[in-house]
Amino acid sequence: MQAYKYNNLYNKRVQQKASEAFEAQSIDAEAYKKILEAHPSALYTPNFFIRIALGLLTIVAVLFSGLLVWLISGASNDYAFVALFMFLCIAYYTALELLISTKQYYNAGVNNVLMCCSIIFLIAAFFTEDFANNDILTSAVMALFCLWLCIRFTDGFMAILSFISLYIFVLLICQKTGVIGEAVAPFILMLLSAVVYLITTAFSKNERLLFYHFSCKAVRLLTIILFYCSANYFVINEGGKKMFSAAANMPAAFGVIFWILTVLIPVVYFIYGIRKKDLLFIRTGFALFIATILTIRYYYTFLPAEIDMLIAGIIIIVISYALIKYLRTPKHGFSFENTNRNRKELLNTEAVIIAQVFGKSNAKQKGFDFGGGSSGGGGATGNY
Amino acid sequence: MDIFEQLHQQNFITRQQLDKIKLQQQQPVSVHWDILMLLYLGILLATTALGILVYKNIDTIGHTAIIISIGLTCLACFVYCFKKANKYAPVKVESPNILFDYILLMGCLLLLTFVGYLQYQYNVFGNLWGLAVFIPMVILFFCAYYFDHIGVLSIAITNLAAWLGITVTPLQILNQNNFSDERLIYSGILLGAALIVFSIITMQKNIKAHFTFTYKNFGAHILFIALLAAMFNYHNIYLVWFLAIIAVAYWFFNNAVKKNAFYFLVITVLYAYIAVSYVIIDLLFAIPDTSAVYLGAIYFIGSGIALIRLLMFYNKKLKQDASI
Numbered sequence: 001m002q003a004y005k006y007n008n009l010y011n012k013r014v015q016q017k018a019s020e021a022f023e024a025q026s027i028d029a030e031a032y033k034k035i036l037e038a039h040p041s042a043l044y045t046p047n048f049f050i051r052i053a054l055g056l057l058t059i060v061a062v063l064f065s066g067l068l069v070w071l072i073s074g075a076s077n078d079y080a081f082v083a084l085f086m087f088l089c090i091a092y093y094t095a096l097e098l099l100i101s102t103k104q105y106y107n108a109g110v111n112n113v114l115m116c117c118s119i120i121f122l123i124a125a126f127f128t129e130d131f132a133n134n135d136i137l138t139s140a141v142m143a144l145f146c147l148w149l150c151i152r153f154t155d156g157f158m159a160i161l162s163f164i165s166l167y168i169f170v171l172l173i174c175q176k177t178g179v180i181g182e183a184v185a186p187f188i189l190m191l192l193s194a195v196v197y198l199i200t201t202a203f204s205k206n207e208r209l210l211f212y213h214f215s216c217k218a219v220r221l222l223t224i225i226l227f228y229c230s231a232n233y234f235v236i237n238e239g240g241k242k243m244f245s246a247a248a249n250m251p252a253a254f255g256v257i258f259w260i261l262t263v264l265i266p267v268v269y270f271i272y273g274i275r276k277k278d279l280l281f282i283r284t285g286f287a288l289f290i291a292t293i294l295t296i297r298y299y300y301t302f303l304p305a306e307i308d309m310l311i312a313g314i315i316i317i318v319i320s321y322a323l324i325k326y327l328r329t330p331k332h333g334f335s336f337e338n339t340n341r342n343r344k345e346l347l348n349t350e351a352v353i354i355a356q357v358f359g360k361s362n363a364k365q366k367g368f369d370f371g372g373g374s375s376g377g378g379g380a381t382g383n384y
Numbered sequence: 385m386d387i388f389e390q391l392h393q394q395n396f397i398t399r400q401q402l403d404k405i406k407l408q409q410q411q412p413v414s415v416h417w418d419i420l421m422l423l424y425l426g427i428l429l430a431t432t433a434l435g436i437l438v439y440k441n442i443d444t445i446g447h448t449a450i451i452i453s454i455g456l457t458c459l460a461c462f463v464y465c466f467k468k469a470n471k472y473a474p475v476k477v478e479s480p481n482i483l484f485d486y487i488l489l490m491g492c493l494l495l496l497t498f499v500g501y502l503q504y505q506y507n508v509f510g511n512l513w514g515l516a517v518f519i520p521m522v523i524l525f526f527c528a529y530y531f532d533h534i535g536v537l538s539i540a541i542t543n544l545a546a547w548l549g550i551t552v553t554p555l556q557i558l559n560q561n562n563f564s565d566e567r568l569i570y571s572g573i574l575l576g577a578a579l580i581v582f583s584i585i586t587m588q589k590n591i592k593a594h595f596t597f598t599y600k601n602f603g604a605h606i607l608f609i610a611l612l613a614a615m616f617n618y619h620n621i622y623l624v625w626f627l628a629i630i631a632v633a634y635w636f637f638n639n640a641v642k643k644n645a646f647y648f649l650v651i652t653v654l655y656a657y658i659a660v661s662y663v664i665i666d667l668l669f670a671i672p673d674t675s676a677v678y679l680g681a682i683y684f685i686g687s688g689i690a691l692i693r694l695l696m697f698y699n700k701k702l703k704q705d706a707s708i
Contacts (some may be wrong), residue, residue, distance in 0.1 A: 013387065014387055014391070017387050017388065018391075021388070021401075021405050021408070024405075024408050026401060026404040026405040026408050027397055027401045027404075027405070028401075031396060031397050031398075031401060034396055035391060035396045035397070038394075038396065046695075046696065046699040047646040047699055047702070047703070048646070049646045049647045049649075049650040050646055050649075050650060050695050050696075050698075050699045052650065053650040053653065053654060053691075053695055054692055054695060054696070056654070057688045057689075057691050057692050057695075058688065058692065060684055060687075060688040061684065061685050061688030061689055061692075063684075064680075064681045064682075064684035064685050064688070065681070065685050067677075067681045068678065068681040068682065068685065071677065071678060071681065110692065277413050279413060279415070279418070282415075282418070283418065305436075306432075306433045306436040306437050306440070307433070307437075308433075309429045309430070309432060309433035309436075310429070310430055310433035310434065310437070312426075312429055313425075313426045313427070313428070313429030313430030313431075313432075313433055314426070314430055315426075316422055316423075316425055316426030316429065317423065317426035317427060317430060318426075319422070319426075320419050320420075320422040320423040320426060321423070323415075323419050323422075324419055324423075327415065327419075330412040333412050333413060334412055334413050334414075334415050335411075335412040335413070335414055335415070335416075336414075336415065336416055336419060337412075337414055337416065
């Protein structure tokens with residue numbers, strides 16, 4: 001199902017792990033070289049800045065090829081536009097498949113932009129005309145399409161988009177099922193987030209799904225945020241007023257439950273994160289704790305904002321200063337030591353250089369002769 | 385199974401190395417950046433709150449008291465820095481502790497506020513507005529070199545540009561400048577060129593050589609944007625400006641390839657692309673019928689793909705040279 005060969009993905013992973021180990025000085029240059037030589041990867045990922053430029057240039061090429069196709073087709077009414085957008089969506093997806101099968105682009109900027117463009121034109125096709133239940137259908141199709149893109153190209157961003165679409169889909173279903181659906185919507189959405197969290201956590205432990213661990217991690221972060229949002233008093237109160245009918249006004253008993261959850265969830269995340277030494281939960285817990293304070297302040301104001309800010313600021317300064325002092329020597333599995341600084345800069349460049357010389361697959365060495373005008377280069381427009 | 389265990393079984397790494405890796409993985413979690421972020425957040429909240437408090441109570445506190453307290457805090461910061469600082473040297477000097485960098489930065493920012501406040505409230509420099517920017521600028525450049533602080537250097541360069549009447553903060557560079565102002569365009573070109581020349585001198589004379597990137601980065605963006613503004617503005621002779629941009633781009637491009645600088649390679653190609661596209665579109669406007677639109681679309685598709693290939697080619701070339 002993957003667009004990339006298993007060996008390429010696996011070897012890339014090994015290379016990354018080995019370079020981390022080398023930078024941490026766990027293995028010597030000799031072992032690092034041997035590992036890289038034995039694990040060549042043909043995946044093409046250029047330098048960071050080059051990737052950004054490639055992405056921008058791909059946007060230019062995509063926009064103007066869309067314009068050109070529109071001019072040639074002469075589409076003028078809504079149905080013609082739907083057809084045009086569907087055509088462009090398929091065209092860019094095909095271009096993506098062709099480019100990856102011939103050139104093995106992996107996070108190269110070009111493939112990321114083509115993936116997003118394919119999705120954008122699919123959404124545009126759905127929203128050009130007002131069909132019945134349009135948004136439910138769109139979110140369902142989006143969830144499936146993004147999931148497919150995630151599976152096929154092992155892409156974390158697509159995994160996130162897929163989960164967001166699924167979340168919106170369930171929310172819209174709840175909205176359509178009348179008063180009961182609206183009343184239990186927060187609980188159903190919390191359940192959804194929890195289930196997806198459990199599934200992705202299970203996936204993260206499965207070695208066979210090694211290449212999706214990053215996608216799982218990205219979705220997990222989103223599930224714990226959306227779990228909180230589904231139970232946040234402000235979101236339910238204000239969102240409910242906007243989305244749901246007046247009949248579904250929140251009962252007072254529910255209000256208490258949501259207040260408790262709003263306060264409790266960030267604290268639980270934070271404590272869980274500290275116990276499990278999981279920075280994901282610690283950071284999210286802290287950020288959501290701020291959201292909780294803002295939620296409380298929105299409904300109950302005790303002091304003027306600047307006094308609150310001053311008090312909060314001083315408390316935070318004192319706490320962080322105390323933590324710096326406290327964690328000078330590592331305690332309870334946490335330390336204030338900057339691990340990045342320990343990596344010697346010279347060693348870092350050496351790692352890059354070794355990675356350049358070794359670790360390349362020989363078959364792809366001659367692939368990128370400039371200006372040859374091979375079929376792959378014309379991919380963005382090749383199939384119209 | 386873990387990747388490293390597999391590598392061990394295949395005899396790529398020894399038992400000791402595997403143990404070392406395992407030990408690494410069990411090391412305490414570093415919360416260095418988390419706590420520093422927390423500290424910034426606290427400082428930001430407290431100072432913003434103080435600012436609002438002062439602003440709301442200005443009638444009872446009075447300007448003089450505020451100016452004096454800002455001045456004293458600023459002075460305290462600089463006294464601390466002079467006491468703690470390591471001795472000046474033309475090479476990179478490490479700062480004595482974590483706090484030092486932030487106190488220096490605070491002192492420099494307060495200095496700007498102090499001088500600005502003096503001029504705004506008491507008109508100390510009279511109509512010599514330039515002087516109110518020039519004096520802090522000189523102090524900032526001195527601090528950047530004496531204490532070896534790139535952040536302060538960036539503020540100093542921003543002030544140098546402000547002295548010439550240009551806004552160069554990244555977010556405001558495009559929307560806060562009046563690019564049809566002739567004086568602004570020329571001072572932009574001069575400033576950009578001067579910064580680039582200075583970056584070369586810094587490198588060659590080896591005086592704080594790690595400042596080179598900051599000078600060159602500011603210089604490149606200011607010069608390219610000023611030249612592009614000149615080209616859009618003086619339409620009659622735009623080909624002259626176009627040639628100037630291409631000449632500058634050519635120099636930057638060669639320099640980037642020689643130095644293996646991906647960043648400068650990319651920005652040079654993109655700025656030159658804007659200039660070339662402007663000329664092409666201008667030529668297409670000369671065609672009276674709608675075929676110009678088709679040709680324009682084809683140009684952008686073709687040029688986009690061609691540049692992608694070009695960048696990929698140089699990506700490969702630069703990476704290979706990095707291995708020598």
